[in-house]
Structures are given as structure tokens and as C-alpha cells.
Amino acid sequence: MPILSKEQTQALMQKVLSYSKADECEVNLNGSDNGNIRYARNSVSTSGGISQNSLVVSSAFGKKLGVATINEFDDESLKKVVARSEELARLAPENPEYVPFMGPQTYKESPTFVQSTAAMTPKDRADAVAESLKISKDNKLTAAGFLENSTGYAAMMNSKGLFAYNTATNVNFNVTLRTDDGKGSGYATKAFNDFSQLDVKSATKTAADKATRSVTAKAIEPGKYTVILEPAAALVLLENMFFGMDARQADEGRSFMSKPGGATKLGEKLVDERVNIYSDPFNAQVPTSTWSGDGRSQEKVQWIDKGVIKNLYASRYWAQKKGIKAIPSPDAIIMEGTNSSLEEMIKSTEKGILVTRLWYIRTVDPQTVLLTGLTRDGTFYIENGQIKFPIKNFRFNESPVIMLNNLEALGKPERTVSGESGLNALIPPMKIRDFTFSSLSDAV
Amino acid sequence: MKRRDFMYLAGMGAAATMLPAIPVWGKTIDPADMLGSIDPALKKRMADVALNAARSKGATYTDVRIGRYLNQFVVTREDKVQNIVNTESYGLGVRVIANGSWGFAATDKMDNDGIARAAELAVAIAKENSRLLTSPVELAPQKGYGEVSWKAPIEKNAFEVPVKEKVDLLLSVNDAALKGGANYANSILFLVNEQKYFASTDGSYIDQDIHRIWPTFFLTKIDSKTGKFETRNSLSAPMGMGYEYLQARPEDKINGVTTFYKGRYDMLEDAKAAAGQLGQKLTAKSVEPGKYDLILDPSHLWLTIHESVGHPTELDRVLGYEANFAGTSFLTLDKWESKKFNFGSKIVNLFGDKTQKGSLGAVGYDDEGVKTKNWDIIKDGTLVNYQAIRDQAHIIGLNESQGCCYADNWSSVQFQRMPNVSLKPGTQKKSIDDLIKNVQKGIYIVGDGSFSIDQQRYNFQFGGQLYYEIKDGKIAGMLKDVAYQANTQEFWNACTDMCDESDYRLGGSFFDGKGQPSQSSSVSHGSSTTRFNGINVINTGRKI
Known part of the structure; x- marks a missing residue:
């Protein structure tokens, strides 16, 4: 499926709208070409190329909404899909929370599409994996990894004059190298919009180094330790706090942002004053679409400023009801840091634990965002500014809110992707005191 | 469908709110269109196009899956229906072995040209990747079954039950929970129908019809003085059943600290019990x-x-x-x-x-x-x-x-x-x-x-x-x-x-x-x- 141009999507969606008899009609059109390659046991395993697209028509009569979709684009099919959505709308119950579609909007462009990624071929992927496998074999390690690229377009248009269009490319690479005796394991993950920025060799070398150094891990007692969380480890904790920053949940009294009696913690200092978190679709390192799926513009938003909660996101319905700004949830988050390298952070640590990756994160208590999960693929003990020895993995029970109050230091932010949710972020490594490890795990 | 997409759709959990827009997994379609299935003879013709195309490009083994995946969700909170969604995803995936390596490609372009191109891409990928193999794929022998079919032994196709009946059930569940003391009640009915066709160079052409159902709810009660809240989720199980799962019979119940359900589920009864248990949870030791x-x-x-x-x-x-x-x-x-x-x-x-x-x-x-x-x-x-x-x-x-x-x-x-x-x-x-x-x-x-x-x-x-x-x-x-x-x-x-x-x-x-x-x-x-x-x-x- 070719990626449709702005003009092609415009022409197609205008035709769809011309068939509409509803009070309001909105059309969403999207498609993608994805390619992936997977390897394990130092050999390629599964891989594929997937091409798919979708045309969605939403028709409304008053507060009654119907939705229908098709993936054939001849005139008869387009007429059919419009008629079908209108029929559903007539049958649907009134939704008191229905908010009319948005009128015309102006969106800026964001550099989410990169030709080098769009041009990737099965050979490019195999070549990249060949480099990774060579490092694995040269180091007498066993590699398992995944490289995926996607190229997609999304467009929307409605009867009130709104039009939006975006193309995006993404490439994700992650690799785990293990020693043949199963006693050492190391991991690295990278995500970019631009394939040419991906250095498969460097990432694989990082994982190889961690695998080799993590052999013969010692068990140390669970308890409270100072930790240095690498960006991939920090993100999977922080994102859970961020997922709870919905205005409605907070107002209804059922999130960590709620206070007794219906109030919320908006405007309050919740974490250390060095914590600044924002989103910005135009950030060059982690660009995202400038519009959300319902047509709202994505802009730069400060979520936490000097430890103070500055904004919560809200649906258009909830924002209207509460008289607040309807800020959509962002597609990526950015946390400010410093210029300190990870090595410098280690150097300044008297006693602590370096955490490469955290795994199987689950909420234990939504009221306190208490999370549990485990360290994985490279956990090391630091003493007097040096990595002394690898340690066995731990289970933790910790809240990101408590953790960001126990902040010791931040490092230089880098782009990473959540191994749990797939969320992209620009996030620094962070040093945290009194991080709670509750038990040991034998897993390597 | 991914867990997080479901969380979003159901409006459950904080993680839900992070995801942009309404997810569209497949294509939303008219409920009436969800009852029919595609003629196996047509699927066989499409499968043969892929099998032949892959073979002609050098595949030594090929299998083809033609899938029509239907979902229906009815999503409610308190006295409101938030969403009624019908989705369909229809397309073809072709998997091959060429030069000893696996290759796979998938397409929703279901004409002969689209199918053949997917098969050719799968072979091209397999050949490209074969240089990275340590040993060729070794398949256990499998006899072909010819043209066969299998249908899940359901009693009542949930897709045939009028949407109104489903909505009424969920709203009655929410109403009972709120009357029982819950502050918030979310409920959802989630239906799945996988119409799957499989064909392989071993000589199988297998047509299957699979049904799943999951009715569930999530109740929250807040202590307004302390701001503490507790939740209680449904004790239902997702099942490989039709709508009969929701038609509970006395013999399917086990009495205990709460009622347990065996094979059939009484959603209304569980919601009433859950609402009462929320109060106990808030004051529990x-x-x-x-x-x-x-x-x-x-x-x-x-x-x-x-x-x-x-x-x-x-x-x-x-x-x-x-x-x-x-x-x-x-x-x-x-x-x-x-x-x-x-x-x-x-x-x-x-x-x-x-x-x-x-x-x-x-x-x-x-x-x-x-x-x-x-x-x-x-x-x-x-x-x-x-x-x-x-x-x-x-x-x-x-x-x-x-x-x-x-x-x-x-x-x-x-x-x-x-x-x-x-x-x-x-x-x-x-x-x-x-x-x-x-x-x-x-x-x-x-x-x-x-x-x-x-x-x-x-x-x-x-x-x-x-x-x-x-x-x-x-x-x-x-x-x-x-x-x-x-x-x-x-x-x-x-x-x-x-x-x-x-x-x-x-x-x-x-x-x-x-x-x-x-x-x-x-x-x-x-x-x-x-x-x-x-x-x-x-x-x-x-x-x-």
C-alpha cells in the first residue's frame, strides 16, 4: 500500500463527505507499511512485512453517533460506508457526553517523517541484524533481538471544515545478549524516527558488555538502596505516574492526583523541585504528530514544573463540563536533566545499584501509584564511584511519586522507548535514594 | 488486540487515558454484517493463489491464513452508554520457508495481485534472511486433512443478541452497584468472533469459527472523609462461549464468602455483592x-x-x-x-x-x-x-x-x-x-x-x-x-x-x-x- 499524499487523502475524504446526509460527518483515514526482523539463538527467527489501511466514517444526528469503516475506495464502497454509518447513528442511543466535531484548525508541521526510514528494505534490516549477530558471536554470546520499521500516514477531515494530515516513520531496535552458560545477560534499546541515527553496532556492544560483566552475580540483601536508573528503567516507572494525570479521574477522586472532598493536587508541589516534565511535538529528538485523533492540536505542554503539577489532560467533554482547557494526552514525554553522563553519575556514587532495565511493571495500589516489578539484564553494585560487581536481580515495590521525592541527581536525557507500553520519551538517567527492593530473584 | 488498547476502550485504569484517540483495530461495521461468513470456496481460491505464488518463487513450504476477526464492545459507565463498537479486520497472512528460513507477509489487498505480491514478499524476506541462519527450519511432519471445518460449540451467538439487550444488562449492573453503595460503576461486554481459514502445502484447507465472550465490571467506592478509595472487579471469566455464559442457572453457582460461578455467570448478582464488599474493603484491617x-x-x-x-x-x-x-x-x-x-x-x-x-x-x-x-x-x-x-x-x-x-x-x-x-x-x-x-x-x-x-x-x-x-x-x-x-x-x-x-x-x-x-x-x-x-x-x- 503506497503512503497517500496530503492531496490524495484530501480528494478521497472530500468525496466521502460529499455523500453525507448527517448533521455532522467526520472521516479518518490511515495506513501503514511495516517491516520487522526478529532473531534469537544467534540466528534469524521470524520476520515479516505488513501492509494495511483503514477508512473510518463517523456520522452524527444530534447526539446520536454511528461509525462504519471500509478498506475499498471505489465510489460505490464509499457511498456504502457513509450510508452504513448514518444508519447506525439513527439506531444508536443518545450519548449525553457527545461533543460536536471540531471546526477548522491550524496545525504546524512536525519532523516525524524521515525518508531513510521509509526506504528501508528487507535487506537493510538483515544487514543491520548481521552486524549485531557478528558482535554476539565474536564475544561468544547468544543474541536475541528485534528490529522494526514503520511508515504510516494519518488524515482526518470533517463536515465542519477540519483537515489534518501527518506522515510518520519509526524504527525500533532492541537486543539482549546472554552468556552461553545463562549466567549473564545484557540489554540495549533504541528508538528513532530516522533509521540513519540508529547505531546497531553500538547498542549491541553495550548489551554485550553488560552481559559479560553480569556473570557471577552476587546476592545482596533486599532493602532500601540508592539506585541509578538508566533511562529505559526510569521511563517504565514514570509513565505510570503520567498515565494517572487525567483530569476526570482526579476530579472523581480515583487517582493519585485526587484529594479528599473532590479536590485535586493540580497546582501543588508533588515531587522534587528539579523535576520538570513536558511534552513538545516539535522536539527534534522525539517529534510526534501535531494533532490528536479527535482533531485537537498537540502543543508544547508543561506537565510538571519545578516539582509542581501544572496541567492535567482532559477529554473534550470533561473540559467543557469543568470549564478547563481540553489538553489531549501527549504521544511522548520529555523530562529535563543535566549534562552529567551516566559514568559521572556512577563516579559520584558512594554506594548504590545501577539498573539497566525494569520488567513486568504492575500497579499494586493506584492510590499511591505503588508499582512492583523486577530488575533485569544488567544490575550492578556501585561502591566508591565504581562498578564493583554484578548483583542478582531484585523485585521492587516503589511509587514513582515517592521516588521523585527521593531524587539525588539527574543525568543527560536521551531518547528511549518504554519496554512496557511502547511510549517514546526523552528522559535522563536518575539517581534515587531509598529505592525499595523487597525480595531477590534467581532470574538472569 | 493489545491489552492497553482494551484498557483504553473500556475506560479502565489510569493507563487508558494516555492513549490518543479512539483506537480502531479493524473496521467498524454494521452489526447486521457480522453474522455472515465468507464462503470457504472463495477462501480456498484465494489461498491457492498464495500457495502457488510462493511455490513459484521457490518456497519449500507455505501456509496461508485468511482471517476475518470480528469484535463487538458495549461500554458503559453509571447510567450512560459510552461506546458501542463493531470492528472487523479482514486480510491474509502468508508464511513460507525458503532457503530453510521463515518469511512472512500480510496484506489487506485481497485481489489476486495483492495476494500474490504478499506471497512473493514473504519468499523474498525468507531468502534475504537465510544468510543469517545457523540451521534450517525443521518441521515436524503433518498430514494434510483436506477440506475440513470446526465450529466452537456455542449455544447462542452473542453477535445475534440485539444490542439493546446487552445495553440493558450492563446498565442494570451499574444501577445495582450504585444502589449498593459504589460511587462509580464501569461495565463492558466484549465479544470476539474469529473466522479463520488455514491452508498449507501439506494439503489442509481448514475453516474454523471461534467465539469468545467477556462480560466484566469495575466498581469504585470512595471514602469522602479520607479520600481513600477501593475497587472491586467482576469475578467473571472470559470464556470460549456464546451468550449462554450470561444465562446463569442455579446449578452453576457455588455459595461461599461470595457467590462463585462455574461455567455460567450471573453478572447482576455479582455486582450487587461487589458493591457491598466495597464498603467492607474500605474498613478492612x-x-x-x-x-x-x-x-x-x-x-x-x-x-x-x-x-x-x-x-x-x-x-x-x-x-x-x-x-x-x-x-x-x-x-x-x-x-x-x-x-x-x-x-x-x-x-x-x-x-x-x-x-x-x-x-x-x-x-x-x-x-x-x-x-x-x-x-x-x-x-x-x-x-x-x-x-x-x-x-x-x-x-x-x-x-x-x-x-x-x-x-x-x-x-x-x-x-x-x-x-x-x-x-x-x-x-x-x-x-x-x-x-x-x-x-x-x-x-x-x-x-x-x-x-x-x-x-x-x-x-x-x-x-x-x-x-x-x-x-x-x-x-x-x-x-x-x-x-x-x-x-x-x-x-x-x-x-x-x-x-x-x-x-x-x-x-x-x-x-x-x-x-x-x-x-x-x-x-x-x-x-x-x-x-x-x-x-x-x-x-x-x-x-x-
Whole structure:
């Protein structure tokens, strides 16, 4: 499926709208070409190329909404899909929370599409994996990894004059190298919009180094330790706090942002004053679409400023009801840091634990965002500014809110992707005191 | 569909709110269009186009899956219907072996040209990747079945039930919960129909019709003075059934601390009970950490079985194919080869199953055309087998696959997925009360809650929905802030008692995640109420 141009999507969606008899009609059109390659046991395993697209028509009569979709684009099919959505709308119950579609909007462009990624071929992927496998074999390690690229377009248009269009490319690479005796394991993950920025060799070398150094891990007692969380480890904790920053949940009294009696913690200092978190679709390192799926513009938003909660996101319905700004949830988050390298952070640590990756994160208590999960693929003990020895993995029970109050230091932010949710972020490594490890795990 | 997409759609959990816009997994379609299926003769013609195209490009093996995946969701909160969604996803996936390597491609362009191009791409990818192989793919032999079909033995197709009837049920559930004291009530009915066609160069053309249903709710009650809140989720199980699952009969109920449901579910009754339990949860005593004997209800134990038995006995994990994502397994081949690895106590018998009526894993044939069956995995406490597919069978000395291959969509490549893995009930007649009366210091856990386990499946932590303290053989009131931590082998060796077959029930998940790109599969786990001695319980209460 070719990626449709702005003009092609415009022409197609205008035709769809011309068939509409509803009070309001909105059309969403999207498609993608994805390619992936997977390897394990130092050999390629599964891989594929997937091409798919979708045309969605939403028709409304008053507060009654119907939705229908098709993936054939001849005139008869387009007429059919419009008629079908209108029929559903007539049958649907009134939704008191229905908010009319948005009128015309102006969106800026964001550099989410990169030709080098769009041009990737099965050979490019195999070549990249060949480099990774060579490092694995040269180091007498066993590699398992995944490289995926996607190229997609999304467009929307409605009867009130709104039009939006975006193309995006993404490439994700992650690799785990293990020693043949199963006693050492190391991991690295990278995500970019631009394939040419991906250095498969460097990432694989990082994982190889961690695998080799993590052999013969010692068990140390669970308890409270100072930790240095690498960006991939920090993100999977922080994102859970961020997922709870919905205005409605907070107002209804059922999130960590709620206070007794219906109030919320908006405007309050919740974490250390060095914590600044924002989103910005135009950030060059982690660009995202400038519009959300319902047509709202994505802009730069400060979520936490000097430890103070500055904004919560809200649906258009909830924002209207509460008289607040309807800020959509962002597609990526950015946390400010410093210029300190990870090595410098280690150097300044008297006693602590370096955490490469955290795994199987689950909420234990939504009221306190208490999370549990485990360290994985490279956990090391630091003493007097040096990595002394690898340690066995731990289970933790910790809240990101408590953790960001126990902040010791931040490092230089880098782009990473959540191994749990797939969320992209620009996030620094962070040093945290009194991080709670509750038990040991034998897993390597 | 991914778990997080479902969370979003259902408006459940905080994670939901992060995701942009309404997810469209497939294509939303008219409900009336969801009843028909595509003529198998047409699917056979399309499959043959792919088989021939791949063969002509040099594939030595090809299979084709043509899938029409239908979902319906009815999503409500309090007195409002938030969403009624019908989705359809239709397309074709073709998997080949060329130069000894796997290749896969998928398309929704279902004309001859689109299908042939997908087949050619799959071969091109396989050939490109073959230079990275250490050894060629070795498939266990599989006979072709010719043109055959299998339909899930449902009694009432849920897609045929009028939307109004479903809406009325969910709104009555919410209403009962609110009247019973809940502040918020979300409920959802989630229906799945997989119409799958499989064809391969082995000579199989298999047409299957699979149905699943999951009615569920999420209630919240807030103490306005303290701002504390508690939640109680439905005790339903997702099932491989039709709408009959929601037509509860007296014989399907087991009375206890709350009503338990066996094969059929009374959603309204459970919601009423749940609303009352929320008040008890808010005032429950915070647990004293320490060692307790645990009595685990099947509505809870299914998830512990899933994580600590189902996953470590997946052969792809054991071999390292999931090392980069889902993880490996502590149940290494040497432990299986020894024939004496003590996984659990002597009463622990766990089996793989792809046939149990009403279970999520039940199909006639798996996604590489293998007829399904049952087999022992842990027998009398000892590891005796794994879960395998065609390209792994030879590694554990099997001459045929165990039928565990699955892809969650036409656009996903099939791979080894967990069958139902269930705990055989006790052979002596025993009720839940019989189990409880022998416990001096214990906790009785009902429903599934927070769950987490390491990547080799040693260390786990689980919570639940309801926790009851057991003192001197009697229920002594409700507890909160409970989670237990254990090591898999120690936990299963601490299994000392279980109820008989009359208490055997299924739990399960629509969202077992594995693979890259990540895929979800649906799986059930059966057990009867079971006792585990001396398990470490922690207190999860915190202040922020």
C-alpha cells in the first residue's frame, strides 16, 4: 500500500463527505507499511512485512453517533460506508457526553517523517541484524533481538471544515545478549524516527558488555538502596505516574492526583523541585504528530514544573463540563536533566545499584501509584564511584511519586522507548535514594 | 488486540487515558454484517493463489491464513452508554520457508495481485534472511486433512443478541452497584468472533469459527472523609462461549464468602455483592506481614498458574526465542531430561489442553493446521513435558506438534502460544469449607489483582480482589493491603490440599502478551480451590 499524499487523502475524504446526509460527518483515514526482523539463538527467527489501511466514517444526528469503516475506495464502497454509518447513528442511543466535531484548525508541521526510514528494505534490516549477530558471536554470546520499521500516514477531515494530515516513520531496535552458560545477560534499546541515527553496532556492544560483566552475580540483601536508573528503567516507572494525570479521574477522586472532598493536587508541589516534565511535538529528538485523533492540536505542554503539577489532560467533554482547557494526552514525554553522563553519575556514587532495565511493571495500589516489578539484564553494585560487581536481580515495590521525592541527581536525557507500553520519551538517567527492593530473584 | 488498547476502550485504569484517540483495530461495521461468513470456496481460491505464488518463487513450504476477526464492545459507565463498537479486520497472512528460513507477509489487498505480491514478499524476506541462519527450519511432519471445518460449540451467538439487550444488562449492573453503595460503576461486554481459514502445502484447507465472550465490571467506592478509595472487579471469566455464559442457572453457582460461578455467570448478582464488599474493603484491617497458609480460589489461582506454570513451560522461552522480550525459563531442558525435576508436591498435576469445551484455548486445529489435544506437563509434581509447535517438536523428541501455534490476527505471524494449562482437581471429596477448617493462620484470596513475575519465572507477586483472614479454621473478617511473594518451585511444593472436581472452574485472559511485534492470545486455566502453606505475605499500604 503506497503512503497517500496530503492531496490524495484530501480528494478521497472530500468525496466521502460529499455523500453525507448527517448533521455532522467526520472521516479518518490511515495506513501503514511495516517491516520487522526478529532473531534469537544467534540466528534469524521470524520476520515479516505488513501492509494495511483503514477508512473510518463517523456520522452524527444530534447526539446520536454511528461509525462504519471500509478498506475499498471505489465510489460505490464509499457511498456504502457513509450510508452504513448514518444508519447506525439513527439506531444508536443518545450519548449525553457527545461533543460536536471540531471546526477548522491550524496545525504546524512536525519532523516525524524521515525518508531513510521509509526506504528501508528487507535487506537493510538483515544487514543491520548481521552486524549485531557478528558482535554476539565474536564475544561468544547468544543474541536475541528485534528490529522494526514503520511508515504510516494519518488524515482526518470533517463536515465542519477540519483537515489534518501527518506522515510518520519509526524504527525500533532492541537486543539482549546472554552468556552461553545463562549466567549473564545484557540489554540495549533504541528508538528513532530516522533509521540513519540508529547505531546497531553500538547498542549491541553495550548489551554485550553488560552481559559479560553480569556473570557471577552476587546476592545482596533486599532493602532500601540508592539506585541509578538508566533511562529505559526510569521511563517504565514514570509513565505510570503520567498515565494517572487525567483530569476526570482526579476530579472523581480515583487517582493519585485526587484529594479528599473532590479536590485535586493540580497546582501543588508533588515531587522534587528539579523535576520538570513536558511534552513538545516539535522536539527534534522525539517529534510526534501535531494533532490528536479527535482533531485537537498537540502543543508544547508543561506537565510538571519545578516539582509542581501544572496541567492535567482532559477529554473534550470533561473540559467543557469543568470549564478547563481540553489538553489531549501527549504521544511522548520529555523530562529535563543535566549534562552529567551516566559514568559521572556512577563516579559520584558512594554506594548504590545501577539498573539497566525494569520488567513486568504492575500497579499494586493506584492510590499511591505503588508499582512492583523486577530488575533485569544488567544490575550492578556501585561502591566508591565504581562498578564493583554484578548483583542478582531484585523485585521492587516503589511509587514513582515517592521516588521523585527521593531524587539525588539527574543525568543527560536521551531518547528511549518504554519496554512496557511502547511510549517514546526523552528522559535522563536518575539517581534515587531509598529505592525499595523487597525480595531477590534467581532470574538472569 | 493489545491489552492497553482494551484498557483504553473500556475506560479502565489510569493507563487508558494516555492513549490518543479512539483506537480502531479493524473496521467498524454494521452489526447486521457480522453474522455472515465468507464462503470457504472463495477462501480456498484465494489461498491457492498464495500457495502457488510462493511455490513459484521457490518456497519449500507455505501456509496461508485468511482471517476475518470480528469484535463487538458495549461500554458503559453509571447510567450512560459510552461506546458501542463493531470492528472487523479482514486480510491474509502468508508464511513460507525458503532457503530453510521463515518469511512472512500480510496484506489487506485481497485481489489476486495483492495476494500474490504478499506471497512473493514473504519468499523474498525468507531468502534475504537465510544468510543469517545457523540451521534450517525443521518441521515436524503433518498430514494434510483436506477440506475440513470446526465450529466452537456455542449455544447462542452473542453477535445475534440485539444490542439493546446487552445495553440493558450492563446498565442494570451499574444501577445495582450504585444502589449498593459504589460511587462509580464501569461495565463492558466484549465479544470476539474469529473466522479463520488455514491452508498449507501439506494439503489442509481448514475453516474454523471461534467465539469468545467477556462480560466484566469495575466498581469504585470512595471514602469522602479520607479520600481513600477501593475497587472491586467482576469475578467473571472470559470464556470460549456464546451468550449462554450470561444465562446463569442455579446449578452453576457455588455459595461461599461470595457467590462463585462455574461455567455460567450471573453478572447482576455479582455486582450487587461487589458493591457491598466495597464498603467492607474500605474498613478492612491492614494485613500484618508474615507467613500465612493461603487458600486460593480458582478466580485468583488461574493467574498464578498462568504466570508460574504456563509461561515457563513454553518451549520457545526455554530455548531462548523470547530472551529479548518475554524472557526465558528456569525450566531448562536438562531439568526435563532428568525426568525427576521436582516442580511441585505430589498432588500437583498440571496439563496442557486445547480442547476443553468453553475454554479460551479450545480450537479444532491450531494455526499451522495441527489437530488439537491434551497432554501432561507436570505429573505427580515432576516436569514431564512442555508446549511445542512444528518447528520445535524435534527438539524434545516429539514426532508431531502439540498444536500450540497461534497468531492474533491475519497480519501477525503465528508462533508458539500457551494452551490452556490447568491444575487437576483433588481426587478426594472436599469442599471449600473443608479446606478452610484446617487452616490455623491463613488468608483466603478471591479474584485476580496485581500480578508480576520475573523473566525466568522464579519470583512472583500477586494481589487479589477480596482477602479474608482465616483464624483457627474460621473466616475472621476482611483484610486489605495484601500481596504474596514466592518462588515458583517453593510455592508449588507448598501445595498441600485442594477441592475436588465439583469445585473445578476456569479463569482466563484475553490478553496474554508475547512476541515482537507483541501479540495477544486468549487462554484459560482451570483449578479447584487450593491450599499453599507458609507463603510470604507483604503489606502494600503506602502514603504519598
